[in-house]
Amino acid sequence: MDNQVFMDLLAAREYKAVRSILNVMNAVDIAALLEDLNGADLVRAFRLIPKDDAAEVFANMSSNLQTALIELFTEEELKDMLDDMYLDDTVDMLEDLPANLVTKILTTVSASRRQQINQLLNYPEDSAGSVMTTEYVSLKKTTTVADALRLIKHIGIHKETIYTCYVLENRRLIGIVTAKDLLTEDDEKTMEELMETELITVTTHTDKEAVGKLFAKYDLLALPVLDNDGMMVGIVTVDDAIDVIEEEATEDIAKMNAIVPTEKTYLETSVFEHAKNRIVWLLILMISATFTGMILTHYENAFEAIPLLVAFIPMLMDTSGNCGSQASTLIIRGLALDQIHLRDVFRVIFKEFRVSFIVGLTLAIVNFVRIMIMYQDAVIALVVSLSLLLTIMLAKLIGSMMPLLATRLHLDPALMASPLITTIVDACSITIFFAIATAILLR
Amino acid sequence: MDNQVFMDLLAAREYKAVRSILNVMNAVDIAALLEDLNGADLVRAFRLIPKDDAAEVFANMSSNLQTALIELFTEEELKDMLDDMYLDDTVDMLEDLPANLVTKILTTVSASRRQQINQLLNYPEDSAGSVMTTEYVSLKKTTTVADALRLIKHIGIHKETIYTCYVLENRRLIGIVTAKDLLTEDDEKTMEELMETELITVTTHTDKEAVGKLFAKYDLLALPVLDNDGMMVGIVTVDDAIDVIEEEATEDIAKMNAIVPTEKTYLETSVFEHAKNRIVWLLILMISATFTGMILTHYENAFEAIPLLVAFIPMLMDTSGNCGSQASTLIIRGLALDQIHLRDVFRVIFKEFRVSFIVGLTLAIVNFVRIMIMYQDAVIALVVSLSLLLTIMLAKLIGSMMPLLATRLHLDPALMASPLITTIVDACSITIFFAIATAILLR
Numbered sequence: 001m002d003n004q005v006f007m008d009l010l011a012a013r014e015y016k017a018v019r020s021i022l023n024v025m026n027a028v029d030i031a032a033l034l035e036d037l038n039g040a041d042l043v044r045a046f047r048l049i050p051k052d053d054a055a056e057v058f059a060n061m062s063s064n065l066q067t068a069l070i071e072l073f074t075e076e077e078l079k080d081m082l083d084d085m086y087l088d089d090t091v092d093m094l095e096d097l098p099a100n101l102v103t104k105i106l107t108t109v110s111a112s113r114r115q116q117i118n119q120l121l122n123y124p125e126d127s128a129g130s131v132m133t134t135e136y137v138s139l140k141k142t143t144t145v146a147d148a149l150r151l152i153k154h155i156g157i158h159k160e161t162i163y164t165c166y167v168l169e170n171r172r173l174i175g176i177v178t179a180k181d182l183l184t185e186d187d188e189k190t191m192e193e194l195m196e197t198e199l200i201t202v203t204t205h206t207d208k209e210a211v212g213k214l215f216a217k218y219d220l221l222a223l224p225v226l227d228n229d230g231m232m233v234g235i236v237t238v239d240d241a242i243d244v245i246e247e248e249a250t251e252d253i254a255k256m257n258a259i260v261p262t263e264k265t266y267l268e269t270s271v272f273e274h275a276k277n278r279i280v281w282l283l284i285l286m287i288s289a290t291f292t293g294m295i296l297t298h299y300e301n302a303f304e305a306i307p308l309l310v311a312f313i314p315m316l317m318d319t320s321g322n323c324g325s326q327a328s329t330l331i332i333r334g335l336a337l338d339q340i341h342l343r344d345v346f347r348v349i350f351k352e353f354r355v356s357f358i359v360g361l362t363l364a365i366v367n368f369v370r371i372m373i374m375y376q377d378a379v380i381a382l383v384v385s386l387s388l389l390l391t392i393m394l395a396k397l398i399g400s401m402m403p404l405l406a407t408r409l410h411l412d413p414a415l416m417a418s419p420l421i422t423t424i425v426d427a428c429s430i431t432i433f434f435a436i437a438t439a440i441l442l443r
Numbered sequence: 444m445d446n447q448v449f450m451d452l453l454a455a456r457e458y459k460a461v462r463s464i465l466n467v468m469n470a471v472d473i474a475a476l477l478e479d480l481n482g483a484d485l486v487r488a489f490r491l492i493p494k495d496d497a498a499e500v501f502a503n504m505s506s507n508l509q510t511a512l513i514e515l516f517t518e519e520e521l522k523d524m525l526d527d528m529y530l531d532d533t534v535d536m537l538e539d540l541p542a543n544l545v546t547k548i549l550t551t552v553s554a555s556r557r558q559q560i561n562q563l564l565n566y567p568e569d570s571a572g573s574v575m576t577t578e579y580v581s582l583k584k585t586t587t588v589a590d591a592l593r594l595i596k597h598i599g600i601h602k603e604t605i606y607t608c609y610v611l612e613n614r615r616l617i618g619i620v621t622a623k624d625l626l627t628e629d630d631e632k633t634m635e636e637l638m639e640t641e642l643i644t645v646t647t648h649t650d651k652e653a654v655g656k657l658f659a660k661y662d663l664l665a666l667p668v669l670d671n672d673g674m675m676v677g678i679v680t681v682d683d684a685i686d687v688i689e690e691e692a693t694e695d696i697a698k699m700n701a702i703v704p705t706e707k708t709y710l711e712t713s714v715f716e717h718a719k720n721r722i723v724w725l726l727i728l729m730i731s732a733t734f735t736g737m738i739l740t741h742y743e744n745a746f747e748a749i750p751l752l753v754a755f756i757p758m759l760m761d762t763s764g765n766c767g768s769q770a771s772t773l774i775i776r777g778l779a780l781d782q783i784h785l786r787d788v789f790r791v792i793f794k795e796f797r798v799s800f801i802v803g804l805t806l807a808i809v810n811f812v813r814i815m816i817m818y819q820d821a822v823i824a825l826v827v828s829l830s831l832l833l834t835i836m837l838a839k840l841i842g843s844m845m846p847l848l849a850t851r852l853h854l855d856p857a858l859m860a861s862p863l864i865t866t867i868v869d870a871c872s873i874t875i876f877f878a879i880a881t882a883i884l885l886r
Contacts, residue, residue: 219682
């Protein structure tokens with residue numbers, strides 16, 4: 001859909017054409033299309049959306065657009081919208097709205113819904129509670145398939161997902177039955193006969209990262225959430241789990257590059273926030289790098305005698321940094337995906353030892369040849385290549401061990417990535433290089 | 444489940460206890476539990492798994508374990524297993540098995556299934572075709588809800604997902620109906636009345652990365668796959684989409700750290716593969732870094748006159764590298780999640796210009812104070828701090844523009860990450876530093 005065509009039709013008040021366009025479009029795409037509108041145009045376009053889709057379009061809008069619309073809605077319109085929205089979408093929206101609009105919304109919805117919303121808003125930011133919805137299908141163990149199907153027909157339309165039904169006894173989860181079971185089993189069977197009792201559950205305070213991992217590991221469509229007393233309070237659905245998995249990867253990538261992670265997108269984040277999210281680690285790393293500088297001043301006599309040595313500093317620093325960050329990257333990602341565990345520490349060491357020897361030897365030989373061609377100095381070529389080999393082996397060891405050490409200390413392994421590893425490894429590589437150079441060249 | 448307890452029970456031939464343990468465990472967990480077994484023990488344990496779960500346990504095993512089992516199975520057992528497995532799981536398994544076992548399996552299955560398997564095996568590695576399954580529920584537009592429910596009851600148990608049904612006309616997809624519709628709408632309604640006709644589809648050759656993005660964007664449970672003639676050939680289910688999303692993030696993280704990506708886990712990858720996956724980029728970057736070294740030799744007279752200058756090289760190189768990789772990381776991830784587009788290039792430049800000025804100024808001031816305290820030399824402090832400010836601003840510009848340039852040239856932006864940016868930015872920072880130092884200090 002070409003945005004401009006749509007704008008023109010809207011401006012020309014060709015409402016019939018606009019309505020037919022909106023009628024065939026997906027809610028997610030309509031939300032994106034309306035991003036460029038504001039004021040009266042926005043409300044006018046929004047009122048032309050088919051009533052069935054309006055709440056879903058609204059839920060998919062940016063918080064700026066939601067804010068604008070809520071201020072322009074009549075009280076009646078706002079109430080209708082909120083009644084049609086899923087509870088977890090409403091909560092997501094409220095978390096980004098200005099306080100006065102949150103109050104406006106909470107006074108508009110019914111008392112029971114207000115109570116549910118308030119409860120969801122109170123869960124810690126990264127917890128399973130914060131991403132769950134309290135709407136799900138609950139059945140008794142004596143319910144038959146026929147009864148369950150009738151119940152779903154009656155109430156199901158308002159439930160976010162009906163594909164997994166939960167069998168409860170005194171609010172306690174005792175089994176799950178899938179819609180597939182209901183659709184394929186005999187009408188007279190009871191939930192007790194059909195239900196799966198090997199349950200995978202989390203509590204409201206489980207970290208949402210763990211929730212994402214469970215979905216990926218067990219191929220779930222929904223995951224039940226229990227409170228601290230083991231009572232069922234809600235479910236996390238697979239669409240929200242996908243968002244969590246993407247967010248966690250984004251967060252790890254940011255941390256691995258010395259950026260304080262944020263849930264906002266690049267363009268949404270203000271200049272000052274960007275600066276703030278980047279400065280902390282840059283300062284820490286800059287101060288750390290001055291130590292490498294101090295090591296260099298310690299070897300001033302070496303490069304005063306042979307100035308050419310300075311020319312190899314960038315190559316040694318960059319290569320060892322890259323080697324260290326390769327190793328740390330693989331370990332950090334393996335830990336994040338539960339493919340590597342603390343108990344694998346010796347397997348990792350042994351593997352990195354062999355890998356780094358092959359890599360180091362290859363690079364050292366290439367480097368030796370390069371220096372011979374450029375400077376025809378076998379001693380310097382030997383000093384640099386030997387330093388390179390030792391540096392690479394040390395870099396891979398440090399790079400692979402630091403994330404495991406962080407895990408052991410209950411820190412986030414993603415912090416032990418490229419920038420920090422580079423800084424640590426730089427100091428080591430300069431020390432190794434000048435120690436060898438001094439020993440061999442300045443005897 | 445404590446692995447050792449299980450092993451002990453198995454060794455003691457306490458089959459009743461073993462069977463009851465396996466009976467309450469999830470298939471994914473059973474697969475993990477059996478990883479430590481081999482030979483006769485493995486087959487014995489596998490035969491104790493409840494028949495309903497065996498195929499799913501098998502599908503969740505590592506390819507090493509699958510290989511071992513296939514060689515130990517009787518022909519009858521193998522046939523039963525393959526009949527119970529989902530088609531896409533079978534194909535996933537075949538892709539990792541040695542050739543002789545692939546032949547053994549293809550001769551065991553029925554001719555029609557062999558044909559389906561062969562077709563799936565032929566799709567390009569990263570295509571939607573390679574992750575789809577050909578098992579789905581297809582309906583006619585004249586089918587009623589009651590008929591559809593009967594049909595699902597009859598055949599549904601063998602379909603990987605029945606939650607989205609596809610309405611076809613001459614093999615062409617004309618609409619989708621969800622199980623939710625079937626469960627909540629009146630029995631007499633036809634598919635034509637209920638079906639959603641705003642269809643989101645891909646072709647067999649669509650990149651699977653795009654498939655993952657569509658699931659995340661539109662909150663899908665399944666996505667229909669069409670062939671080049673627009674005929675429906677299969678579906679991708681959400682559990683496979685989650686795997687794709689995780690794999691794509693892993694692949695990007697590897698590329699962003701100069702590693703050739705692989706689908707195997709860290710521990711599964713052999714030492715030689717690890718070395719091979721890492722050496723290519725290390726060599727390219729090492730050669731590139733020697734240019735920075737050559738720039739340094741060009742300024743030999745500067746650091747011969749003032750050796751202290753060398754001490755600031757690591758700090759300048761590391762800081763500018765970190766600044767550049769911060770910027771490139773944010774842009775690469777924004778591009779991967781469709782949050783940044785090529786048309787945003789000027790917004791990005793303007794944003795990075797302002798961010799880099801704030802960051803650069805802050806670090807320059809801290810650095811000025813640090814040098815004044817350590818060396819009491821205002822001129823050197825000024826030279827280093829000024830170089831730092833300019834270097835940071837240039838690094839952020841290069842870091843943010845390179846991924847966009849790569850996108851423009853239809854290259855993968857993830858290659859324009861930390862290692863390459865660092866190498867480019869290093870050369871710039873050394874040049875800026877010594878140009879300023881020469882101009883001010885060696886007049």
